Amino acid sequence: MTRQEQFMKKHKRFHRMIALSQAGLFLSLLVLWEAAARLQWLDSFFFCSPSIVVSCFIKMLLGEQLMMHIGYSLLEIAISFVIIFISSFLIAVLLWYYLALSRILEPFLVVLNALPKSALAPLFIVWIGTGTKTIIVAGISVALFGSIINLYSGFRETDPEKILLIQTLGGDRLDILTKVVIPAAVPNIISVMKVNIGLALVGVIIGEFFAGRRGLGYLIIYGTQVFKLDMVLTSIIILCFLAMVLYKIVQYLEHIYLRSGTLAK
Amino acid sequence: MKPFLSFENVSFAYHNLKGETQAIQNLSFQIEEGEFVAIVGPSGCGKSTLLSLISGLFEPEEGSIIFRTENSRPTVGYMLQRDHLFPWRTIWSNCMLGLEIQHSKTKDKIAYAEYLMKEYNLWEVRNKKPNELSGGMRQRAALIRTLVLNPDLFLLDEPFSALDFQTRIEVSEDIAIIIRNSVKTVVLITHDIQEAISLSDRVIVLSNRPAKVVREIPIKLTCTDKSVLATRTAPEFNDYFNLIWEDLKGKEETT
Numbered sequence: 001m002t003r004q005e006q007f008m009k010k011h012k013r014f015h016r017m018i019a020l021s022q023a024g025l026f027l028s029l030l031v032l033w034e035a036a037a038r039l040q041w042l043d044s045f046f047f048c049s050p051s052i053v054v055s056c057f058i059k060m061l062l063g064e065q066l067m068m069h070i071g072y073s074l075l076e077i078a079i080s081f082v083i084i085f086i087s088s089f090l091i092a093v094l095l096w097y098y099l100a101l102s103r104i105l106e107p108f109l110v111v112l113n114a115l116p117k118s119a120l121a122p123l124f125i126v127w128i129g130t131g132t133k134t135i136i137v138a139g140i141s142v143a144l145f146g147s148i149i150n151l152y153s154g155f156r157e158t159d160p161e162k163i164l165l166i167q168t169l170g171g172d173r174l175d176i177l178t179k180v181v182i183p184a185a186v187p188n189i190i191s192v193m194k195v196n197i198g199l200a201l202v203g204v205i206i207g208e209f210f211a212g213r214r215g216l217g218y219l220i221i222y223g224t225q226v227f228k229l230d231m232v233l234t235s236i237i238i239l240c241f242l243a244m245v246l247y248k249i250v251q252y253l254e255h256i257y258l259r260s261g262t263l264a265k
Numbered sequence: 266m267k268p269f270l271s272f273e274n275v276s277f278a279y280h281n282l283k284g285e286t287q288a289i290q291n292l293s294f295q296i297e298e299g300e301f302v303a304i305v306g307p308s309g310c311g312k313s314t315l316l317s318l319i320s321g322l323f324e325p326e327e328g329s330i331i332f333r334t335e336n337s338r339p340t341v342g343y344m345l346q347r348d349h350l351f352p353w354r355t356i357w358s359n360c361m362l363g364l365e366i367q368h369s370k371t372k373d374k375i376a377y378a379e380y381l382m383k384e385y386n387l388w389e390v391r392n393k394k395p396n397e398l399s400g401g402m403r404q405r406a407a408l409i410r411t412l413v414l415n416p417d418l419f420l421l422d423e424p425f426s427a428l429d430f431q432t433r434i435e436v437s438e439d440i441a442i443i444i445r446n447s448v449k450t451v452v453l454i455t456h457d458i459q460e461a462i463s464l465s466d467r468v469i470v471l472s473n474r475p476a477k478v479v480r481e482i483p484i485k486l487t488c489t490d491k492s493v494l495a496t497r498t499a500p501e502f503n504d505y506f507n508l509i510w511e512d513l514k515g516k517e518e519t520t
Contacts, residue, residue: 161349167322168343169414171366179362183353 048233056230057238070238073204073215076132077246080139080200084147085193087140092151096181097173102152113145117203121210130211138207143199147192154188155181190254197246205239216242267333268295269450270319270418274328276475277314288314290475291328298333301444301451303461306471307513312454315476316343316420319452334417342416344424348407350395356406357382357391363414378413385409385443400428401436408440412447419444421453425460437464438493458513462486462505463496470512479512 001009030050036042037049044052060066095102121138128134158181166176208217216235223231275292278285288311296302306312317323318330320341332339350359360378364370382388385405395403404424411419424440425433441464444451455461461468462484470479486499496502 159349161345161347162351164322165343165345165349166362166366168320168341168345169363169366169411175366179366180351183351186353 046229048230052230053234053237056234060231060234066238069215069219069235070242072132073208073217074242076135076139076204076207076215077197077200077242080136080143080204081197083136083140084143084196084200088144088147088151088192088196089189091148092155093177093182095148095152096155097177109145109149113149117141118206121206124207125211130213134211135204135207135215135217138211139200139203142203142206143196146199147196150192150195151185151189154185154192157188158184186257190250190257194247194250194254197250198243201239201243201246267331269298269300269333269339270296271331272328273331275318275325275330276327277311277318277323277325279314287475289318290477292476292478293328294469294478294481296450296452299449300467301453301465302467302469303453303455303465304469304471305455305458305461305509305513306476307473308456310471310474311476312456312471313422316422316452316454319418320420339417340414342411342414342419344408344411344419344421346423347427348395348403350403350406350410352395355392355394356387356398359395359406360387360391360410360413362410367414374413374415377415378409381409381412381447385439400432401439404428404436405439405443408443412443417450419451421451421455423455423457424453426455426457434493441493458506458509459497461509462502463493468505468509470509480508482508 033047034050037044037047037052048056057066095105117138120141121134124134124137124141128137162180162184163176166179171179204215205217205220208215209221212218212221216239219235220232223229223235272292272294275289276287277289278287280286292315304312304315314323318325320343321338350356351362354362357378360382361370361375364374364378379388382391385408387402387406387409390398390402395406398406421440421444425437428436437460453461453464463486465484468482468484470482471477472479482505484505486496486501488495488499490496
């Protein structure tokens with residue numbers, strides 16, 4: 001076996017060990033949970049068990065329009081995410097373009113970002129009413145300000161010598177923006193989007209708690225009110241999967257971008 | 266005939282909250298068309314400020330900078346310390362950057378870029394990304410990015426200082442040939458005395474900040490081979506070196 005083959009084998013073994021440990025940890029937690037419920041260490045009315053969750057999932061799928069609820073939550077998350085992306089990008093560009101504007105707005109943005117947005121949700125209901133619009137506003141409000149601040153500070157970190165280069169080639173501020181600042185910020189834009197997709201999900205669920213008639217957030221609140229705790233837990237677990245899938249989608253977009261970067265046209 | 270470029274009592278200072286820093290004070294010198302002038306000075310003496318003034322990025326606070334082309338500033342090509350090729354663009358598209366910015370991507374200019382890339386061995390790698398190229402190739406690509414704009418005046422701001430010694434000799438050789446073939450007037454800023462002597466027709470030695478002209482030395486080397494390494498063995502080389510060295514040393518001791 002050559003040294004290279006030895007290295008490859010060692011590398012593969014390490015990664016297999018990581019994957020197996022992750023699966024093992026997950027399975028043993030499930031088994032422990034199930035055992036704890038069956039042996040009555042935990043009250044399965046409050047804490048459920050994996051088998052209860054699975055049967056509840058099937059029941060909801062068949063009888064309670066689960067897919068409709070998931071679909072609404074997803075749609076609201078997607079709309080919030082797109083609005084967050086477009087508006088925070090445009091605002092960050094404006095802030096970069098007009099230095100004075102960014103200085104003026106900075107304290108306002110910092111305060112708005114630090115504010116716990118869930119505190120605003122009840123107000124949104126008073127202002128906008130219940131329903132999808134309020135939920136989307138809640139979703140946007142959670143991520144928007146942080147997204148603006150992060151995108152803007154990414155733009156600010158552009159290498160000043162690259163900016164000088166554009167100037168020496170006779171470029172103006174718009175050239176600097178389109179030729180250097182935005183292209184150089186793409187990795188930062190992607191990582192901000194990864195954070196935003198998670199925050200949009202949080203915001204939408206909060207919105208559904210207060211203003212929803214549909215969606216997973218509504219199911220969770222409704223389930224708690226009528227003591228259907230199996231429904232609550234099942235919804236939360238579905239949320240976990242949704243969060244993971246959404247994150248993977250953004251990661252896949254990043255992957256496509258990176259590949260287009262290394263494969264020259 | 267008027268000189269190509271003339272500095273007349275130019276002063277420039279940087280301003281910030283801590284006060285002002287005089288970078289250049291009452292600086293006067295001339296550069297003739299077709300000359301390769303090296304400007305040497307102790308580090309931090311305002312050399313880069315000088316280039317920014319020539320290229321028009323800064324305006325002098327006092328005095329004036331006069332070009333022979335009275336009303337219009339000549340096209341200035343600028344080469345920086347690092348190549349600053351954009352990693353997200355191919356070599357070809359990096360070389361097109363200046364043309365894109367100046368909205369002058371004409372057929373002629375593109376053909377000229379093709380010619381330059383073929384001439385200087387970059388044509389084969391035009392579709393690669395900068396990180397796939399050697400330091401020397403990257404520096405040549407950066408040079409072509411400026412050359413396609415066909416500048417009247419070429420400003421080099423320590424363009425080799427980020428390279429290791431061997432690459433530095435090779436690249437400065439390359440670049441000197443390319444520039445002499447395609448551009449008429451060149452101003453090189455450097456703190457490397459040997460580089461200044463072997464590349465230029467005239468060396469202007471600057472004092473510590475605020476920069477003033479200490480001495481102007483026309484360089485005449487009696488060697489037939491004008492390559493960068495050969496010029497270093499010319500009999501006059503050491504005398505020039507010592508002269509400039511003394512000037513720089515003297516200036517640094519007084520501060």
